[in-house]
Amino acid sequence: MTFEELKSKKPTAEWLENDEDGDFFNEENISVTNKVLDAYISTLQKLGSGADEDDIMEAVEEVVTRLNELNEEYDDYIETSEREDLCEFIQSAAEIAGLHSEEDITEEWREW
Template structure:
């Protein structure tokens, strides 16, 4: 499988459609999950799509620091999103994001266990 195909294949692991299934606006703001609106979930998917596209553009032979900058940009975008949308990245979503980042890290030819004392590349920059 080519480098590009490996990265594109990671998209089947995206959690964003599952998150949007949790969306149920509540007029009384009691128990609603408005943070998982289709728009918010699409924005979250767009961040990951941009990471995948940027890694493909950089190429398989890009050096580790170059790839790490792309991961940092994506993690920082999720930090910003979590700051802007209350409750967007809670425990379950954090686990989902860390897992997909690990999958993409491996597809990009890096080992997630090499970062943040084995916790994965997201732990270098995430606030969630």
């Protein structure tokens, strides 16, 4: 998978689709989440194919911290299934950048 392919598979479209009564998601919180995920992908792309593990983990910390802020700002809209989707997305992007880890790379900073 490439970064471009991953960008098109952000979990947010499915979240909005599955939230039939609009209790958790709206155009605003989905849009800002997409911007954060896109910025994460862009950061990893700029690091290039020979990215250092520490640089990749810095990008992971940044995206997780920003998602923590959004989750607080938008009344805890990231629940169990969203957490799993985001962790998978973040992990997949880190792997494309060259990080190989069997652990949850978001856990150290994640509050959601």
